[in-house]
Amino acid sequence: MGRAEAEAARPTEAERPPFQVRGSLHTLVTLRLLEPDHPALMPQLLRKIAYAPDFYRDAPVVLDVGPVAARPPIDLAAFCARLREHRLVPVGVQNASPPWLEEARRAGLAVFGEGGHATAPNPRPAAVPVARGAAHTVRQPVRGGQQIVATAGDLVVTASVGHGAEVAAVGHVHVYGALRGRAFAGIEGDESAMIFCDRLHAELLSIAGVYTVAEELDPALSGRRVVVSRRGERLVVEPLD
């Protein structure tokens, strides 16, 4: 084919420089390494990813090696390869001491500054105080294959959420219509987050990592107006009418 395409491409090449350099700001997931050699690290990490797979899929990850900076570095190249196997994309290190910096360079990772993060030095993340209120309002039906994430506060959808669609929020998820897809509330660990919907036909419900699938839902609740909340390690679905 080439010829016709090459001809079409030529004039644009002449007019436009081949690249532009621009600064940009991004929110990155930080993986704080507390016990990098611990055998349970990968399995536990995978379990965490399983709660919100789309949130983590191909997500750029910064490795915070602050807590282990005094120890000799691990083989970061091998560690990164394992992360990539699970579709996490390690991009750099943070809080590294000189030996860790050397190791990071060998693994092809960028070096980040300290960064402004608020994490508890605890493998089980404590509930983060969350801004309430509708940060994100959607008035159109959310169609299959679409994914809507409210990265702060609540998500309000004033239409239906289709099969195969995903709605997620740091706070509550409200659906004023049928919920036929998947809903994730409290995606940053807020266990008090809830899911509300007018007609429950959800494929999956998840609050702060605890989830349930359609098959496990009480058929009597199908099509009902419900609120879903988390009690301990399980989800409770209650009718609202």
Next chain:
Amino acid sequence: MAKVIVVTSGKGGVGKTTTAAAIGTGLAQRGHRTVVVDFDVGLRNLDLIMGVERRVVFDFVNVINDGIRLNQALIKDKRTEGLYILPTSQTRDKEALTREGVERVMEELKQEFDYIVCDSPAGIEKGAQMALWYADEAIVVTNPEVASVRDSDRMLGIVNSKSRRAELGLEPIRAHLLLTRYDLDRVERGDMLRLEDVVEILAIPVLGVIPNDPLVLHCSNLGLPVILEPKSKAGQAYRDAVARLLGEDVPLRFTKPERRGFFDWFMRRSA
């Protein structure tokens, strides 16, 4: 002002090309200059269904890439006044289409026609996205079954986000539901979804309900748009759909069981 209408579905085999041929023919019958454009590069079917396959010399891809003039590629329909077909290439693939090329051809067609009906390929990839890129309105062809409805929902998401209108922040594409192969007996038995169920899931206005009709296949094999067959119920339903597309208020037909006539009653009684 010329209107660009894409006939799309996501799922294959639901009746897109049949619909594009019928709606295009119907619009021309109503006196609007209309062209039907085949976007299914590599799987050329539109010219076959419209009975012009023996007259194809140049095609859509030649116009985009090879400096062929539009008038050399357009085929004038012999049965319906004011109807033209822009066939596609059998030997190339979807990569042969570019947004710039499609836009240029569409702009040129808009100078000459009132309606440009784009027959989309199945799927949600490049080919389908090219077909809907320039559209003002979308006809989402759906069969009354779960897989088709889900794919239509997925397609609606793409219609809302991946079009020229969406990217330029213009008024969104107006989407219409066209339910095809509607078989009342199977709906009554619960084998097929009811019109109401499909509308509830897709939440878009209904352009028409086309009953399941053996004449559709018969006409396709003959290269005759079904709307030209007066005996066909599907043809009648397509005529209604065209009227609705033109803004007329036409009640839906073929969506409720027909009342049994005296003859049926008599036959039953004497049986």
